[in-house]
Amino acid sequence: MNRSYDDNNVFAKILRNEINCSKVLENEFALSFMDINPQAKIHILVIPKNKYVDFYDFNSAAKSREKIDFWKLVNELIDKYDISNNGFRLITNSGKDGNQDVPHFHVHLLGGQNLGRMIN
Numbered sequence: 001m002n003r004s005y006d007d008n009n010v011f012a013k014i015l016r017n018e019i020n021c022s023k024v025l026e027n028e029f030a031l032s033f034m035d036i037n038p039q040a041k042i043h044i045l046v047i048p049k050n051k052y053v054d055f056y057d058f059n060s061a062a063k064s065r066e067k068i069d070f071w072k073l074v075n076e077l078i079d080k081y082d083i084s085n086n087g088f089r090l091i092t093n094s095g096k097d098g099n100q101d102v103p104h105f106h107v108h109l110l111g112g113q114n115l116g117r118m119i120n
């Protein structure tokens with residue numbers, strides 16, 4: 001069953017400029033900013049500007065241009081921080097079992113150090 005979008009989630013407030021974020025890069029359909037509670041030397045969140053609850057919702061419902069812009073922004077961040085050689089990790093949490101805290105689709109881009117094993 002699809003979960004409905006909650007307009008009061010913190011990333012929706014960032015997109016409406018109701019709260020600040022530490023913006024890194026953006027394009028027409030996607031925005032990236034520093035995670036407020038970084039888990040690695042580089043910890044950036046990438047979000048679509050339109051309303052999607054999680055990866056499944058985005059992957060099902062977003063238009064091609066939105067998807068292209070989203071993943072293009074991820075690569076621009078990888079270039080900006082020069083982490084393609086040393087590597088990085090992309091994480092997206094979904095729902096209860098994924099321990100998703102903010103119900104607006106986002107990808108965590110982590111890097112700048114060895115990130116250890118995937119699940120400890």
Ligand code: AMP
Nearest residue numbers: 010021034035036037093099100101102
């Ligand atoms: P998730 O558990 O995948 O939903 O991750 C949500 C992430 O959002 C966490 O890593 C939080 O540290 C981060 N976060 C929550 N509020 C903010 C905020 N206002 N600005 C930046 N990052 C935030």
